[in-house]
Amino acid sequence: MRPHAQSVMPNFHALRIALIGNHPPRRCGIATYTRDVAAALRAAGHAVHVTAMSEPGSTHAYGAAVDLVVPRDLRAAYAATERAIARWRPDVVLVQHEFGIFGGPAGLWLTDLLDAARVPAILQLHTVLGHPDRDQRAAMDALYRRAAGIVVMARSGRDILRGTYGTGVPIDVIPHGVPDHPPVQPAAMRRRLGWPERPTLLTFGLLSPGKGIETAIEALPAILERVPDVRYVLLGATHPALLAQEGERYRDGLAARARQLGVDHALNMENRYVDDGDLCDALRAADLYVTPYLNPEQITSGTLAYALACGVPTVSTPYRHAEEVLEPDFLFPFGDAGALAARSVPLLSRPSLRDAVGRGLWTASRAAIWPVHASRLGEALRAAARTANVLAIPAA
Incomplete structure (x- = not known):
């Protein structure tokens, strides 16, 4: 049992x-x-x-x-x-x-x-x-x-x-x-999904300005200096309300910012809405999950809960939910791209650390x-x- x-x-x-x-x-x-x-x-x-x-x-x-x-x-x-x-x-x-x-x-x-x-x-x-x-x-x-x-x-x-x-x-x-999935090595899940075999960061959710994606994109130059083949997957459709109001202007602006920084080759934006099964597969294919959200009062994040349940090491801004479930070493200040990069590089470059952290998160999440x-x-x-x-x- x-x-x-x-x-x-x-x-x-x-x-x-x-x-x-x-x-x-x-x-x-x-x-x-x-x-x-x-x-x-x-x-x-x-x-x-x-x-x-x-x-x-x-x-x-x-x-x-x-x-x-x-x-x-x-x-x-x-x-x-x-x-x-x-x-x-x-x-x-x-x-x-x-x-x-x-x-x-x-x-x-x-x-x-x-x-x-x-x-x-x-x-x-x-x-x-x-x-x-x-x-x-x-x-x-x-x-x-x-x-x-x-x-x-x-x-x-x-x-x-x-x-x-x-x-x-x-x-x-x-x-x-949260769902109950067995642990899996990210490389094995990447092969199953047909993703390239590269160190992978992931952010998931309906795209909108409050998600702080700009911070993650601005962290990529510093991450690439230490992990040159890193890949950042931004998975999720544009929020329906934002889409109705301005179309894909916000998404296009993020892509433009990546080009300005010279990191567009490391950014993969998948503009699609995925179900729970596809989300969990994507999470288990990632080496690191990132929630750079900007609202400090956010008390619940289903995607954060799912990431931890899939045993994915996570770095995050210190909104209320993240503060309760993550150790301080995995939190970075709101809007601080340098701190995001500093938190991410050890987990991306040291597989043994990543695996140990992931196992601990997976075990703790069985209570939910x-x-x-x-x-x-x-x-x-x-x-x-x-x-x-x-x-x-x-x-x-």
Whole structure:
């Protein structure tokens, strides 16, 4: 049995869970997480009913994976949809929360949906703001009054909630779920994928300015001085919102910057959206994963969690999630290309160091594989379901 593998206990109590969030084919990290956590909860024995929030102008073909769709900007749909969910008689509602998913000021209309459901709700927060604006604070305070529990994926999220919001709602820290793949040598995976046999850096995700890709490109000259055959793979489509606004101008600007620096021969930009299987293959083909993100408040990164689960050494800026899971030697200051290069070269040039670091990351990540994640999340959901069936909603 793999470490932390779960078996069904004799006192296991299956739940009927109404899961609300984004969902593929919408392209975003929360959509992917919603799909994956639904599958993990079902594999654990629970029944899951999925409601997808749709952005304006979307025409996604959700298929049988999604039971209901709510137009984000149509307020009347919130209460009406949740009454439909209530007819399914869920034990608990699990909300994937991020500002922008829900309509109204800072997503306030989600409260209409929860009020109509009138069953205990868990808020799973993908963003926790330490300095919310007025609308964000009002929306979160209203949601906390309606929540039977909160789930965050990093300890700092719990600290912010208690320090900034003073909420007395139970808070569980459950790290982001990850796939369970065996370790593999990057060279073997490169051969399988048909990639050239060169030391390889990788950054994955929907391309947008906040990802800090400029820093990684500007680090390439210094890395190439020490590792002349290095290859930097930038894997991912342009963010749909950015693409609609300005086309590929941002991507073209990154390519132009690489040419200016004389490192375009080392940069491979793959403009495509990949599924989890292709992502994990790409991660395991890399010697080093880089997350040069610019937002210090970022509390969850699914791609970082996946990289560690695949046993890929990672260097990163010190946003909140990275600070919690990486040693200081693998962190570099925001926007500091020289420090990124200094952190990267030892891992790229010393295979024994890279392998040792990767093995440690892979072993530690077994505590977050999807069966374990679903088990811990199920415990939080069962605790919420034991609260009063009709929640008392205090006045604002």
